[in-house]
Amino acid sequence: MSFWERFEGMDPRYMYVFLALALLIPVFRPVGMPIAIDHAFTQPMFDWIERELRPDSLLILDTAYSPGAAAELDPQLAAIFRHLMRRGHKVVLISQWELGARLGTTVVRRVADAVGAEYGVDWVSVGWREGGLPWMRSLQDDFWAGMGGVDIDGVPFERLPLMQRLRAFRPGQVDGIICFVTGSPGAPTYITWFPEIRLHLGATAVMVPGLTPQLVAGQTRSLLTGLRGAAEYEVLIGEPGRAVKLMDAQSLGHLIIMALIILSNIGYAIRTRQGAT
Amino acid sequence: MAVSTNPQVWVIALTTLAVYSYLWKDNWAYRVVEHVFLAMSVAHAVVLTWDTGILPRVRTDIIGRGAWPFVVAGVLGLLMYTRLASPKWSWLSRYPVGLAVGYGVGFTMAMSPRPWMIQLRDSFRSLWVVRGGVFQAQATFNQWVFVIFLMTTLSYFFFTVSHQNKLVKGSAYLGRYAIMVGLGAAFGNAVIGRISLFLGRLQFLLMDWLGFVI
Amino acid sequence: MRREIPMVLATVAAIYTFVWQVSHHAWETRWLTHTDLWRTFMMQVAVLLGALNLSRLQISNIRRRREHWPYSVLCLVVLWSYMIFGMTAYGLFAGRGNRHPIYLWFHDGVMVPAESTMFSLLAFFIASAAFRAFKIRSREATVLMVFAFIVMLARVPVGQAMWARMPALGTWVMAWPTAAAMRGMAIGIFLGVFAATLRVFLGLERRYLGTS
Numbered sequence: 093m094s095f096w097e098r099f100e101g102m103d104p105r106y107m108y109v110f111l112a113l114a115l116l117i118p119v120f121r122p123v124g125m126p127i128a129i130d131h132a133f134t135q136p137m138f139d140w141i142e143r144e145l146r147p148d149s150l151l152i153l154d155t156a157y158s159p160g161a162a163a164e165l166d167p168q169l170a171a172i173f174r175h176l177m178r179r180g181h182k183v184v185l186i187s188q189w190e191l192g193a194r195l196g197t198t199v200v201r202r203v204a205d206a207v208g209a210e211y212g213v214d215w216v217s218v219g220w221r222e223g224g225l226p227w228m229r230s231l232q233d234d235f236w237a238g239m240g241g242v243d244i245d246g247v248p249f250e251r252l253p254l255m256q257r258l259r260a261f262r263p264g265q266v267d268g269i270i271c272f273v274t275g276s277p278g279a280p281t282y283i284t285w286f287p288e289i290r291l292h293l294g295a296t297a298v299m300v301p302g303l304t305p306q307l308v309a310g311q312t313r314s315l316l317t318g319l320r321g322a323a324e325y326e327v328l329i330g331e332p333g334r335a336v337k338l339m340d341a342q343s344l345g346h347l348i349i350m351a352l353i354i355l356s357n358i359g360y361a362i363r364t365r366q367g368a369t
Numbered sequence: 370m371a372v373s374t375n376p377q378v379w380v381i382a383l384t385t386l387a388v389y390s391y392l393w394k395d396n397w398a399y400r401v402v403e404h405v406f407l408a409m410s411v412a413h414a415v416v417l418t419w420d421t422g423i424l425p426r427v428r429t430d431i432i433g434r435g436a437w438p439f440v441v442a443g444v445l446g447l448l449m450y451t452r453l454a455s456p457k458w459s460w461l462s463r464y465p466v467g468l469a470v471g472y473g474v475g476f477t478m479a480m481s482p483r484p485w486m487i488q489l490r491d492s493f494r495s496l497w498v499v500r501g502g503v504f505q506a507q508a509t510f511n512q513w514v515f516v517i518f519l520m521t522t523l524s525y526f527f528f529t530v531s532h533q534n535k536l537v538k539g540s541a542y543l544g545r546y547a548i549m550v551g552l553g554a555a556f557g558n559a560v561i562g563r564i565s566l567f568l569g570r571l572q573f574l575l576m577d578w579l580g581f582v583i
Numbered sequence: 584m585r586r587e588i589p590m591v592l593a594t595v596a597a598i599y600t601f602v603w604q605v606s607h608h609a610w611e612t613r614w615l616t617h618t619d620l621w622r623t624f625m626m627q628v629a630v631l632l633g634a635l636n637l638s639r640l641q642i643s644n645i646r647r648r649r650e651h652w653p654y655s656v657l658c659l660v661v662l663w664s665y666m667i668f669g670m671t672a673y674g675l676f677a678g679r680g681n682r683h684p685i686y687l688w689f690h691d692g693v694m695v696p697a698e699s700t701m702f703s704l705l706a707f708f709i710a711s712a713a714f715r716a717f718k719i720r721s722r723e724a725t726v727l728m729v730f731a732f733i734v735m736l737a738r739v740p741v742g743q744a745m746w747a748r749m750p751a752l753g754t755w756v757m758a759w760p761t762a763a764a765m766r767g768m769a770i771g772i773f774l775g776v777f778a779a780t781l782r783v784f785l786g787l788e789r790r791y792l793g794t795s
Contacts, residue, residue, distance in 0.1 A: 104711040108392045111710050112571075115564075119571055120583060125740030128750040132758050159695040160702035163569025164562060190414050191698070194681075194690060222418040222630050223623030225476060230619035237620060240425030246678045283484045297562035297738070301555040304757055305766035309491035311484060317558070319565035320738050337583060338568045343741035345564035345706070350732060352713035360718045380692040388700035392707055404654045406697035408662035411634050413690065416669030416681050422627040424678040426620075442621040446628025453635050463589035463792045465625055470791050471593030472622050474783045475600025481780070485773050488766060511755075515763045522767025544767070546726050551764030553727040554756055557734030560709055567706035570699060 094366075096359030107352075114348060118340040127327050127339055130317070133300075133307070134324045137292050137314035140268070141175050149181045149267035150257055154282075155196030156188040161274035161296045166199045167322035167335040168294040169272055173200050175329045177209045181267075182254055185217040185244075188228065188277040193219040193244055196272075212252040219244030228281050231261040263288045273299055283311045294321060371580035382578040385570055492519055518547040589792055597784050634662060665689065730756060 129135055145151075153173070157165050176183055185200055187193035197217040209215055218239050221227050230238040235258050241249050249255035258265055269286060272294040273279050282291045283306060290313060295303055297318030307315045316325060319342065322335035373379065387398040430436040431443075445465045452462040494516055498508040525544030530537050575581045603615050641655035641662075649655075665686075672683035680686060719725050736742030737753020746752075782788035 100715065102714075104707075104715075105393055107710055107714065108707045111707060112567075115568065115571060116575075119568065119575060120581070122583075125744055127740055128743050130750065130754055132754050159698035160566070162695070162699055163566045163703070166569075190417055191410065191694075193417070194687075195695065198691070219421055220417060221422050221623065222414070222627045223422070223619075224473075224626070226472065226619040227623040229476070230616050230623065233613045233616035237616065238623075240422060241429055242421060242425050242678075244421065245682045246420060246425075280484070284480050287483070297558040297565065298555075300558050301551060301757070301761055301765050302769070304762040305488060305769060306484075308758060308762045308766075309488050311487060317738065318562050319568070320561060334572060338565070338572065339740050341568050341571075342561070342564055343739040345568070346560060346735045346739050347741060349560050349564075349710060349713050350735060352710060353717045353728065356714040356717065357719050377688055377692045381696040384693055384696045385700045388697060388704065392704065400651060400654050401657065402693075402697050403701075404658040405661050406694060406701070407637070408658045408660075409665050409689065409694045410698075411637050412662050412666035412669065413681075413694065415630055415634055415666050416686070418627050418630040419670050420678045420681045422630075423624075424676060426624050426627070430620075438617070438621050439624050442625040443628045446625040449629035449632055450635070452632070453639065459793075460585040463586065464592060465629070467589030467593035467792060468596050469622065469626065470783065471596030472600050472618075474593070474780055475597035475602075476604060477777075477780045478597070478784055479601045479604035481773075481777060485770065488770070492766065511759050514759050518760045518763035519767050522764045523770065526767070526771040545723055547760065547764045548768065549723045549726040550730045550756075550760045551768065553730030554734045554761040555765075556727065557731040557738070560731075560735055561738050563703070563706040563709050566699065566703035570696075570703045573696075 094363070096362055099359055100356060111345070111348060115341050115345055118344050119338065122337050122340040125340055125343065127323050127336065129324050129328060130321075133315045133317060134321055134328070135314075137172070137270075137294075137316060138175070138325065138328045140290070140292065140313060141172070141179055141181070145179070145181060145267060147180055150254075150265065151176065151181055151183055151268045151270060152261065152266055153183050153185050153196070153200075154188055154269065154271040155185065155192035156278045157195070157272055157274040157296070158189055158191040159195060162195055164296045164318040164322070165272045165274065165294060166195070167319065167333060168316050168325060169196060169199050170203050171322055171325040171329060171331070171333065171335070172270060172294065173203050173215075174207060174331065175325075177204070177207045177214060178329070182257070183215040184254065184258055185215065187220040188281060190220045190222075192272075193217070197244055212247075213254055216252050216254050217244045224277065225281065225285075228277075229285055232285070233260055235259055235261050261286065268292065270294065273303075275299070279303060279306065279312065287311070370582075373578050373580060378578055382574060385574060492516075517543070518550070522547045522551070586789070586792060590786060590789065593783070594786055601784075634666060637662060730761075 153169070155165070155169065173183060183200070185193075185196050187196060197219075200215060200217065201211075203209075204211065204215060221239065223230075227238060236249055236255070239249070243249065243252060243255075266289055268290045269282050270292045271279055271282055274296045278299075279291070279293055279295075282289070291311065292314045293303060293307075293312045294316040295318070297320070300315060300317045303312065303315055306312050316322065319335050319338060323332075323339050326333045326336050384402055387402045390396055391399040426439060431439050445468065448461045448465050450462075451458040451460075453459075494512040496509065496512050496516065498505040498512060500508075521540050521544035523544070524537055524540035525548060527537065527541070532538050532541055572583075576583055599618070600615070638659060641659050643649075644652050644655040645659075669680040669683070669686050672680040672686060717728065719728055733749075733756055734753055736745065737749050737756070742749040742753070779788065783791070
């Protein structure tokens with residue numbers, strides 16, 4: 093058995109251990125390589141919040157994801173929420189995914205406590221409701237009725253001053269939507285039903301190729317790419333966090349995967365040549 | 370390094386390690402977490418719907434305003450459960466299913482073409498870009514790339530004209546490469562995403578559980 | 584009667600939402616809002632269906648003593664105890680059980696990390712697939728791999744360290760050729776989905792009502 097055959101027949105569990113141990117090094121000791129900002133995908137989100145939104149704007153943030161995507165989207169949500177609070181905007185957190193409601197609220201509450209944002213005044217989390225698209229559509233006419241008049245914790249909207257500003261999910265009352273997506277339902281809800289309101293997306297990396305046509309057509313104005321997008325945003329707001337710290341490990345992970353593909357193809361080429369001769 | 374003393378952090382860590390144990394081989398710890406997770410996610414959807422959907426609606430609309438159509442809707446919803454009852458009654462579940470499907474189909478028919486029309490409109494590109502009287506070579510090249518990739522991909526899925534036709538055949542052949550470019554980018558992004566997910570867990574184990582300062 | 588009336592209901596509902604959605608009058612009268620809420624409530628009432636279905640499956644596993652049936656017992660116990668606790672923690676009609684500290688403790692302590700970790704297993708499977716499956720056997724596969732490498736390198740700092748313009752190249756690949764190819768594929772998918780919807784709208788597709 094040749095080296096290459098042994099390599100390909102290797103127990104994958106050795107590979108798992110190698111990958112895990114290799115990634116430990118840059119997580120412990122990040123080099124801090126510079127991170128370039130993507131001017132087509134990431135920068136427009138920052139510019140919009142920093143320069144275009146009028147002060148005291150009301151934005152809907154949709155955490156349309158589950159814990160499976162949290163590693164990529166939680167850092168995006170944290171960085172964007174921090175930026176929004178810094179600029180004095182208001183946020184209503186909603187979720188098209190039932191698990192995303194509590195997940196997003198936990199992340200935002202942590203940041204809100206750190207920056208001194210007050211619940212009910214600066215931000216509110218209304219959560220998720222069973223009902224799919226008709227539920228989301230009903231919010232266009234009557235947000236309070238569609239949500240049953242209570243927030244994620246059952247607190248009546250009457251007791252939350254911010255909710256007095258949001259009676260219908262329409263332009264004029266809502267100045268923008270930022271949706272964090274990992275699948276369906278997600279971006280199509282807003283692209284189809286809320287086209288009059290400016291949409292920005294934060295997506296898991298896997299989703300990005302499928303959403304790029306929407307970005308190109310202007311249906312969404314920006315598209316943050318997974319953990320990389322979060323790291324770029326942390327750099328943009330000048331507060332490098334967990335995402336930035338992981339980018340060196342991300343580099344090594346990619347190099348390992350590429351090396352594996354190259355090595356296995358070298359082996360394949362050698363074996364094919366030997367077979368031919 | 371200060372290992373966490375928070376019991377919840379320990380439960381999270383043990384849950385994480387139990388799932389990773391599957392990489393070595395299928396075992397009881399992984400199966401326990403798998404079944405507990407499945408049960409809890411289904412239960413969570415019910416609890417959330419009860420607390421934030423059904424109860425507020427009953428309180429404010431049915432009891433508060435006497436809005437009887439909600440009672441009718443509720444009864445229709447209850448008919449769904451006949452699906453699990455004897456076959457003698459399961460046909461009753463077709464009423465709410467028919468209503469729900471029809472309701473969604475009408476919306477889709479009315480609204481779903483619009484975003485695609487916008488995409489189609491965006492696909493009509495200027496193939497000779499001039500800005501301020503100056504020819505833009507890079508922009509022109511990009512537009513050509515876009516249009517060629519789009520048209521060849523479409524022709525790969527276009528069966529109205531036989532693929533024996535030389536033009537369609539050639540275009541579909543190029544389309545296969547265009548699709549590979551798209552799928553290659555998708556694969557690249559998939560790697561980014563998967564590594565990120567693992568790094569997220571690794572960070573938790575090292576920082577939140579084992580207390581390393583990174 | 585058993586199939587025809589549901590069919591009629593589906594058609595009436597479809598025509599209703601279609602016409603109302605495109606009518607300004609409907610927006611003014613807000614009729615759709617009312618029916619949206621009724622429809623949403625109907626689905627909410629049926630939410631227990633998932634739990635009942637899962638229970639039925641697990642009970643069947645236990646009865647037939649299928650492989651790993653003890654885990655089905657665990658699944659049932661957790662399902663109903665977590666659900667009943669969540670619904671009654673502060674009283675059945677309090678509507679606050681989902682934020683009871685014990686309920687949240689298990690939500691954050693077990694459910695959230697379990698799902699995150701399960702998804703992260705894919706990092707290892709992709710590594711394993713990388714050296715077993717990704718063979719460049721054709722020109723198409725070569726193109727796929729080349730563009731995958733460009734995107735992978737462009738998205739990490741080491742790519743930028745290798746070549747300063749790598750991130751820009753990655754953005755170009757995503758914004759031009761990838762966007763165009765993805766749009767071509769998506770248009771095909773949309774046409775398929777729309778045709779399927781049209782079949783339901785016209786009453787040609789009835790399988791959603793199940794078999795009689």
